[in-house]
Amino acid sequence: MKAIFGLGNYGPKYAGTKHNMGFDTVTRLSDKWKIPLDTRKFKGLCGFGWFEGEKVILIQPQTYMNNSGECVREICDFFKLSNKDILVIYDDVSLPPGQLRLRTKGSAGGHNGIKSVIAHLGTEEFDRIKIGVGEKPAEWDLADYVLSRFSKEEEPLIREAIDRAASATESIISDGIEAAMGEYNRKVVQDNLPDKENTGDKENRAAGEI
16 A cells, blocks of 8 residues: 655645645546545545556645654554555655655755654655756745745746646656666756746745645
């Protein structure tokens, strides 16, 4: 069994924000695999199904970002999954918009959702797909930035990145993480992106969202 967690914040207020790249990829996989996200359990919105003969669970934690590990831990405990059985998909401000980075381990890098997952699993060793959302402009607060939306110029690149993240997930299941890393860690060419100062719209935030 493979448990695929897409990190983000639930509710229409956060739809399309930079911090919801994991949510959006799981939604894409739900549509692609025809696995509805119709079960509220384990502090998450879940979908159960199969991909190429392997049982899969698609999960969008419903705890707000910085408590994501609670959902991961509950599912791992209930289904007796090891850290090798999970894949976590999330946004990364250290990568250019649309760039993917697949890894088998690593620190949280300042991402509170991953910090929570590491704390609840007790390990940094689990497969992950990071989706670049671009570096924060100097005058922006980090929380405001990741809770903002993409510019119109960035949106096509981000939609493509979500599709590529979904395909990378399929590759991980079918061929293994090492093969997928070789294919999907290639640099993405970016043209005509806006200046960082003009990216997105600032939003208010509440505890737990970042």
